[in-house]
Amino acid sequence: MPPERFLARQEKLLSLIREAGVEALLVTGVSNVSYLTGFSGDSSALLIGPSVRVLLSDSRYQTQIAEECPGLETDIRTQKTKQPDQIASVVARAKPAKLALESHIVTADEFARLSDAIGNTDSGKSIEIKPLASAVEKLRQVKDDDEIAETRQAIFIAELAFRAIKPAMFQQSSERTIAHILEHQMRKLGADRAAFDIIVAVGDHSALPHYRSGERKIGESAFVLIDWGAALPSGYRSDLTRVLATGTVPSQLQELHGVVLKAQLAGIAAIRPGAKLKDVDAAARRVIEAAGYGDYFGHGLGHGIGLHIHEEPRLSSIADGELQPGNIVTVEPGIYLPNFGGVRIEDDVLVTPDGHEVLSSLPKGWE
Amino acid sequence: MPPERFLARQEKLLSLIREAGVEALLVTGVSNVSYLTGFSGDSSALLIGPSVRVLLSDSRYQTQIAEECPGLETDIRTQKTKQPDQIASVVARAKPAKLALESHIVTADEFARLSDAIGNTDSGKSIEIKPLASAVEKLRQVKDDDEIAETRQAIFIAELAFRAIKPAMFQQSSERTIAHILEHQMRKLGADRAAFDIIVAVGDHSALPHYRSGERKIGESAFVLIDWGAALPSGYRSDLTRVLATGTVPSQLQELHGVVLKAQLAGIAAIRPGAKLKDVDAAARRVIEAAGYGDYFGHGLGHGIGLHIHEEPRLSSIADGELQPGNIVTVEPGIYLPNFGGVRIEDDVLVTPDGHEVLSSLPKGWE
Numbered sequence: 001m002p003p004e005r006f007l008a009r010q011e012k013l014l015s016l017i018r019e020a021g022v023e024a025l026l027v028t029g030v031s032n033v034s035y036l037t038g039f040s041g042d043s044s045a046l047l048i049g050p051s052v053r054v055l056l057s058d059s060r061y062q063t064q065i066a067e068e069c070p071g072l073e074t075d076i077r078t079q080k081t082k083q084p085d086q087i088a089s090v091v092a093r094a095k096p097a098k099l100a101l102e103s104h105i106v107t108a109d110e111f112a113r114l115s116d117a118i119g120n121t122d123s124g125k126s127i128e129i130k131p132l133a134s135a136v137e138k139l140r141q142v143k144d145d146d147e148i149a150e151t152r153q154a155i156f157i158a159e160l161a162f163r164a165i166k167p168a169m170f171q172q173s174s175e176r177t178i179a180h181i182l183e184h185q186m187r188k189l190g191a192d193r194a195a196f197d198i199i200v201a202v203g204d205h206s207a208l209p210h211y212r213s214g215e216r217k218i219g220e221s222a223f224v225l226i227d228w229g230a231a232l233p234s235g236y237r238s239d240l241t242r243v244l245a246t247g248t249v250p251s252q253l254q255e256l257h258g259v260v261l262k263a264q265l266a267g268i269a270a271i272r273p274g275a276k277l278k279d280v281d282a283a284a285r286r287v288i289e290a291a292g293y294g295d296y297f298g299h300g301l302g303h304g305i306g307l308h309i310h311e312e313p314r315l316s317s318i319a320d321g322e323l324q325p326g327n328i329v330t331v332e333p334g335i336y337l338p339n340f341g342g343v344r345i346e347d348d349v350l351v352t353p354d355g356h357e358v359l360s361s362l363p364k365g366w367e
Numbered sequence: 368m369p370p371e372r373f374l375a376r377q378e379k380l381l382s383l384i385r386e387a388g389v390e391a392l393l394v395t396g397v398s399n400v401s402y403l404t405g406f407s408g409d410s411s412a413l414l415i416g417p418s419v420r421v422l423l424s425d426s427r428y429q430t431q432i433a434e435e436c437p438g439l440e441t442d443i444r445t446q447k448t449k450q451p452d453q454i455a456s457v458v459a460r461a462k463p464a465k466l467a468l469e470s471h472i473v474t475a476d477e478f479a480r481l482s483d484a485i486g487n488t489d490s491g492k493s494i495e496i497k498p499l500a501s502a503v504e505k506l507r508q509v510k511d512d513d514e515i516a517e518t519r520q521a522i523f524i525a526e527l528a529f530r531a532i533k534p535a536m537f538q539q540s541s542e543r544t545i546a547h548i549l550e551h552q553m554r555k556l557g558a559d560r561a562a563f564d565i566i567v568a569v570g571d572h573s574a575l576p577h578y579r580s581g582e583r584k585i586g587e588s589a590f591v592l593i594d595w596g597a598a599l600p601s602g603y604r605s606d607l608t609r610v611l612a613t614g615t616v617p618s619q620l621q622e623l624h625g626v627v628l629k630a631q632l633a634g635i636a637a638i639r640p641g642a643k644l645k646d647v648d649a650a651a652r653r654v655i656e657a658a659g660y661g662d663y664f665g666h667g668l669g670h671g672i673g674l675h676i677h678e679e680p681r682l683s684s685i686a687d688g689e690l691q692p693g694n695i696v697t698v699e700p701g702i703y704l705p706n707f708g709g710v711r712i713e714d715d716v717l718v719t720p721d722g723h724e725v726l727s728s729l730p731k732g733w734e
Contacts, residue, residue: 109471
């Protein structure tokens with residue numbers, strides 16, 4: 001990715017730092033550091049503010065940082081220095097009157113240890129530590145062109161792999177085996193790994209939205225739900241769900257499928273810049289409620305995807321806010337009837353300046 | 368695993384809770400909850416003390432908990448209740464004067480939110496919140512018979528998979544491809560996944576102790592370092608490293624290999640109950656220093672393995688404490704010469720009442 005991308009992201013973050021009334025933010029979340037600098041390692045931190053920008057890392061990563069982050073000021077610790085002491089000394093040099101920590105990421109112990117280490121330096125000036133949650137995550141909601149291209153690629157690989165392993169679905173494979181060969185196939189096509197633990201749920205297992213793939217064989221029921229996605233080496237992800245018939249599907253399941261598909265299309269149709277998050281959820285939920293299954297759709301309609309599999313914005317009945325161009329969200333209504341089965345259909349949708357673009361393209365019908 | 372195992376673990380934790388001077392501990396770490404109860408899901412918490420023992424979870428997991436944790440009192444929230452409120456209300460019923468939180472796991476925001484929620488309940492009695500780090504992790508250092516059996520199995524699978532894919536090492540595969548087929552092979556043999564991101568490091572990549580597998584081809588250098596392990600569905604893990612010759616190995620690398628092997632055997636020989644952690648590290652480090660490579664062994668000698676890939680005890684020059692029967696540690700000295708190459712040899716070793724048992728068995732020489 002071009003270095004200007006990272007500078008542009010840093011500039012946007014500076015506005016949020018100013019709004020929060022602090023002079024600097026210590027970014028410690030691994031994905032956040034990577035998003036802001038392009039550095040792909042871990043155990044590092046970025047101190048950033050209007051008058052300071054330093055990447056703090058250790059000697060293992062010195063060469064890598066020079067390659068990945070040209071021009072960025074760095075502070076490299078040796079094994080004899082502990083990270084909190086390194087941070088304290090870099091902060092002491094920068095002397096912000098108020099410093100924010102990512103309080104949604106650092107542990108209570110880390111927060112206390114950092115406050116203590118920073119408070120104990122002889123900076124000749126006391127530094128006030130403030131919690132600040134999700135500033136970088138707020139930026140990450142809106143994808144730039146490179147991120148959209150990476151997400152398209154993650155979807156492309158997930159779909160291609162799914163098509164390639166589909167014949168295996170009709171053998172006597174276990175759920176777990178299918179999950180493993182699907183991940184392996186995605187890797188062959190360039191994925192770094194699955195975007196999350198792949199769900200392969202045969203028969204009534206599909207009624208559990210967070211089922212983990214187990215030992216049940218594909219042929220033991222007439223249908224199987226698969227929820228999968230690819231994570232690229234860059235970290236960007238896809239997230240898809242389909243239900244496949246592997247035998248004669250019960251008519252009630254076919255009915256559920258029709259309702260869920262109609263709900264999903266209604267949800268997708270509601271996606272545009274300025275649409276309220278809860279209204280998009282409602283557009284799909286209304287269809288399921290009207291069919292009498294409202295009590296069996298127990299989760300939100302969707303969520304943002306990016307460097308993490310669950311990001312803002314959330315499409316749900318309790319979400320505040322609205323969609324913006326550059327959001328990429330899943331749309332995944334479901335109906336789950338305990339001890340019978342569930343249907344969920346999930347696609348990934350980009351919010352465009354004019355409306356939306358469905359980025360995924362696998363057929364949604366029974367085959 | 369038999370339910371008595373979990374009760375025995377809970378009883379041991381009660382002693383630590385009493386020692387800490389609190390009436391109860393809220394366990395929120397996923398592996399810690401699983402270790403104490405056998406529950407394999409997430410998003411749950413265990414409130415435990417001499418007069419209270421409740422697993423707090425949500426409706427998705429109700430059936431699973433009934434199967435996995437027979438006899439354990441549960442509190443199940445619906446989607447309308449947020450977890451901090453659920454915790455506050457269960458704590459209010461138990462009324463501990465002092466409640467500890469796992470401050471090394473909960474985020475600063477969660478700590479504040481929980482303190483607030485618990486402080487705001489009308490229990491008629493104020494509850495003091497205290498940070499308590501690593502109580503359950505202290506117990507997890509000492510493995511019981513079931514855990515030792517699981518670890519043996521994780522090692523067995525890792526070794527068998529390594530042998531199976533070894534012929535592929537002599538083709539023109541990329542580091543990443545080798546890592547992927549090794550993980551896939553471990554899964555075919557019963558692993559849930561790789562125990563960590565497998566390192567396949569060709570040539571001078573092996574000089575980077577935390578290298579991630581990339582695009583370099585096996586044949587591009589005469590040697591390759593592989594650091595891999597299996598994680599079972601139960602969560603227990605193995606961790607092994609070998610260096611393989613894939614061509615004519617430079618004589619200096621052969622020399623390094625001899626030194627590292629001698630150091631590893633010296634480290635293993637020092638393992639027994641009561642041995643100081645730093646003395647075991649020193650036993651291996653001394654060999655490398657005597658050969659003149661002391662500056663090129665920049666990490667500790669080893670670490671505990673279990674539900675996590677890095678656990679206590681740590682074998683290092685700055686570790687306090689001693690080995691106990693039931694510890695399972697890696698022994699993994701290395702020498703890393705920048706821009707040339709590195710050698711690390713790693714096995715997994717159980718501390719027995721009389722001394723030690725090396726659990727892994729792959730040959731360590733050049734082949």
